[in-house]
Amino acid sequence: MESLKSGDLTFHWLNGGVTHMDGGAMFGVVPKPLWSKKYAVNELNQIELRTDPLFFQYQGKNILIESGIGKGKLNEKQKRNYGVHEESSIEESLEKLGLTTSDIDIILMTHMHFDHACGLTKYEGDKLVPVFPNAEIHTSKVEWDEMREPNIRSRNTYWKENWESITGQVKTFEGEKEVLPGLRMIHTGGHSDGHSIIVIEHGGETFIHMADIMPTHAHKNPLWVLAYDDYPMTSIHAKDKWINQAIENEWWFLFYHDAVYRALKWNRDGEIVEEVPRK
Numbered sequence: 001m002e003s004l005k006s007g008d009l010t011f012h013w014l015n016g017g018v019t020h021m022d023g024g025a026m027f028g029v030v031p032k033p034l035w036s037k038k039y040a041v042n043e044l045n046q047i048e049l050r051t052d053p054l055f056f057q058y059q060g061k062n063i064l065i066e067s068g069i070g071k072g073k074l075n076e077k078q079k080r081n082y083g084v085h086e087e088s089s090i091e092e093s094l095e096k097l098g099l100t101t102s103d104i105d106i107i108l109m110t111h112m113h114f115d116h117a118c119g120l121t122k123y124e125g126d127k128l129v130p131v132f133p134n135a136e137i138h139t140s141k142v143e144w145d146e147m148r149e150p151n152i153r154s155r156n157t158y159w160k161e162n163w164e165s166i167t168g169q170v171k172t173f174e175g176e177k178e179v180l181p182g183l184r185m186i187h188t189g190g191h192s193d194g195h196s197i198i199v200i201e202h203g204g205e206t207f208i209h210m211a212d213i214m215p216t217h218a219h220k221n222p223l224w225v226l227a228y229d230d231y232p233m234t235s236i237h238a239k240d241k242w243i244n245q246a247i248e249n250e251w252w253f254l255f256y257h258d259a260v261y262r263a264l265k266w267n268r269d270g271e272i273v274e275e276v277p278r279k
Helices: 023-027 076-081 090-096 114-120 141-148 164-169 232-248
Strands: 003-006 009-013 018-022 046-050 054-058 061-065 106-108 121-124 127-130 136-140 170-173 176-180 183-187 196-202 205-209 252-254 261-266 272-277
Touching: 003 252, 009 261, 018 023, 023 046, 106 176, 114 121, 121 164, 127 164, 136 141, 136 164, 136 183, 141 170, 164 170, 205 232
Parallel strands: 061 106, 106 136, 136 170, 205 252
Antiparallel strands: 003 009, 009 054, 018 046, 054 061, 121 127, 176 183, 183 196, 196 205, 252 261, 261 272
């Protein structure tokens, strides 16, 4: 389990499973000879994308960012289509930290696509129940509304199995929300209409999780957006704003999907100056 420690704040990456998605879709209109130099691709033209939640303790609360791919939620066809070679083992990861899923107080959901939200619920027999029964689940109002009433495009990724049993736990916001002092969720749109990023300011350091508008370090170029993005120009504008601000001010970038880096810092010349590699 990789960790990033800064003062009295430590991020731990839990084992949330993995997907392998089409590289062309993940890099949109960018030609393969360009993106394949920056991120490994297999013989099926798929790239590895982890789905590993970030856990940290902050101001007396046990917090998760995202929830993983889940366990026992996907059928064999879905596993094959999404390249799911490994499902979540969140309980085991938390056990190593001396915790259980019941100890989680807050979950920050940047958006509710299946590869982020499947880990919120699980089957007990033929009934779906919350995995984190005592947690507040924060997401934008726009995202939560579309989750429950998806359109013809988004219904393939917003599944009722991932929300029906957690409705009493969800807390929504519009625009921007300070969940705890120094911990903000900011609605950006782009990847989905309700997509948000997370910014944490603590102990003289700032950490940014840009979620799926920059799912890997190879997506650093603001123009390299996903074919999956519902509003690509919105993604481009948000990336340009936040990436430049983060690099200028020497912030840490935190990743959920990246199979190479858990976290890193770039300098103004685009060089990686600090890193937490995935082992």
